[in-house]
Amino acid sequence: MEKKDQLFKQIFDTNSKKIFHLCYGYTGDEDAANDLLQETFLKVWQNLDKFRNKSLISTWIYRIAVNTCLTYLRSEKRQAKDELTDNIIENRPEELSEKNEQIALLYKSIAQLEENDRLIITMVLDELPYHEIADISGISEGNLRVKIHRIKLKLTELYNQHARI
Secondary structure (H helix, E strand, C coil): CCHHHHHHHHHHHHHHHHHHHHHHHHHCCHHHHHHHHHHHHHHHHHHHHHCCCCCCHHHHHHHHHHHHHHHHHHCCCCCCCCCCCCCCCCCCCCCCCHHHHHHHHHHHHHHCCCHHHHHHHHHHHCCCCHHHHHHHHCCCHHHHHHHHHHHHHHHHHHHHHHHHC
């Protein structure tokens, strides 16, 4: 395997699960999340040579994923996705197990949040450091902490509403 292929595979293996969760948080739909995951990593592959280590690669990938998700949500028609070569990426849908209805309920609640709040809480759930989340979302760490607190309160309220149904 060529050097770029190996690097890309390592990047994909390290980041794909978090990016899938991010995409799922935006869409609430497994198929759409997989499409967005694939589209995100296609962009990563195409732009890997342009990455300059000015930020962490995970931060760079998150930015690509967020922009991809926002574009998807804004566009009414979805464009055909390019297929990545099979030896680089395997389509591995994340399964939400039946016994884990709480996670499904959490995602259902997250899906009802506004776009930016969905992005932030998904990164919190993925345990990204606050300075990275602040960098990606474009707000100060102090404001981020307040925003996360408010998002958690709103999410708890939504979750409890769903749990009662």
